[in-house]
Amino acid sequence: MEKILIELQQAIESGETQIAMDKTKEALNHGIRTEKIIQTAINPAFKDLGQKMFVGEIYVTDVLMASRAAHAAMYVMEPILSRSTGTSRGIVAIGTVAGDLHDIGKNLVIMMLQGSGYTVIDLGIDVPTETFIDAIRMHKPHVLALSSLLTTTLPELDNIMDVLVEQGLRSQVKVIIGGAPVTAEYAGRIKADAYADDLFEATEAVGDLVNNRIGKYTI
Ligand code: B12
Structure with a gap:
């Protein structure tokens, strides 16, 4: 085996x-x-x-x-x-931030979320901040999930958090961040709602965010 x-x-x-x-x-x-x-x-x-x-x-x-x-x-x-469980447990909009082309981990997170019953809107890779903002306005996701695999694109996460506040959208959506260089400490610093290390933790964390629970991976 x-x-x-x-x-x-x-x-x-x-x-x-x-x-x-x-x-x-x-x-x-x-x-x-x-x-x-x-x-x-x-x-x-x-x-x-x-x-x-x-x-x-x-x-x-x-x-x-x-x-x-x-x-x-x-x-x-x-x-x-991605075996669906029937009715949707919530909507998640996900993408890899601007300047970053890595998507293997993001795609695994998507499959796991879909398999756990969430509706996932995949915004792709190298996603500009405006596209995340438009997606929140259009799809009204419960959770915005942001992936960054490069240390050079980490500031994009911070930037997106700022724009959410500026646009008056911060209270409408929970934000989870992940990717190899992302840490719980960084998530706390930029005031994200959760951080997860892998697809399994990500799915548990999204469940907590959708249900307004404080969990192992919420900040
Ligand atoms: C594959 C890969 C690539 C592929 C990407 C292909 C693709 N379609 O994704 C290609 C060849 C394109 C690439 C390019 C580059 N790469 Co690259 N790449 C990698 C590599 C080897 C693996 C990443 C990966 O897929 N891992 C497997 C998946 C399953 O794991 P993961 O991505 O970490 O995802 C898991 C978690 O992080 C988490 N997660 C991920 N996203 C999210 C999102 C949320 C919301 C949550 C909750 C969780 C979560 O869950 C996932 C599943 O468990 C890493 C090394 C590494 N060990 O990470 C380097 C690495 C990330 N790359 C690196 C570099 C430098 C580059 C380049 C700059 C190289 C170059 N000279 O051009 C370019 C940058 C291109 C760009 N602008 O993005 C560096 C980054 C260094 C740094 N600290 O910034 C690394 C660390 C390699 C190294 N050791 O130097 N790369």
Whole structure:
């Protein structure tokens, strides 16, 4: 069983899309849960790629190939992760902030939220502040979820919080932030409502925000 996950991790890291899809199907057929596939194959693949990228052992193009393979594996899991539970538990508008093109983690968060019964409006990557504001006015989401993977785009989160206040929208929407460089301390500093480290925590936190509960991940 572990062998399939190791092979899946290797397929993602080397950008082998078809093998990544086959291994994901094989894992699911062996009864391995999606949570385990994400935690034991997808996350370690990107941790490893991140380290190699940092030391210049691999290039952005290699990581792009790996991202394609990861998205292919996620595509296989999507029907399970996003299995709807019927009526909507709330609306979440989500996007990766301006200047940032990372979306693998955001897309996993989306699948998990959809699978937990939330209606998700995906605004995509490199989303300008105005687009977040327009989405709040148009869709009236309960929660605005912001993703940032780069330290250079972290100030965008702060900027969006300021614009929400300026536009008189802050009390209408709860804000959750996440992504590798984001911390609970930073969420507190910019007065976001919640912070979460991964897709599982994110889903629990959104549940707390929608129901006005103070939870483990609310600030
Ligand atoms: C894949 C990747 C890319 C791909 C992205 C492809 C894609 N479609 O996403 C590509 C090749 C495009 C890329 C480009 C770049 N990247 Co890059 N990239 C990565 C890498 C290796 C993995 C990120 C990833 O997908 N992880 C897997 C997912 C599942 O995890 P995750 O994103 O963290 O998401 C989880 C949580 O964070 C959380 N989460 C995420 N979003 C949200 C949102 C909310 C609301 C919540 C609650 C939770 C949440 O839940 C997710 C699921 O569990 C990281 C290294 C790393 N270890 O993070 C570097 C990394 C983020 N990149 C980095 C850099 C420097 C770059 C480039 C500048 C490189 C360059 N020289 O061009 C460009 C920037 C492009 C841009 N403008 O955005 C640096 C950032 C350094 C920093 N501190 O700012 C990192 C850390 C690599 C490194 N060690 O140097 N990259």
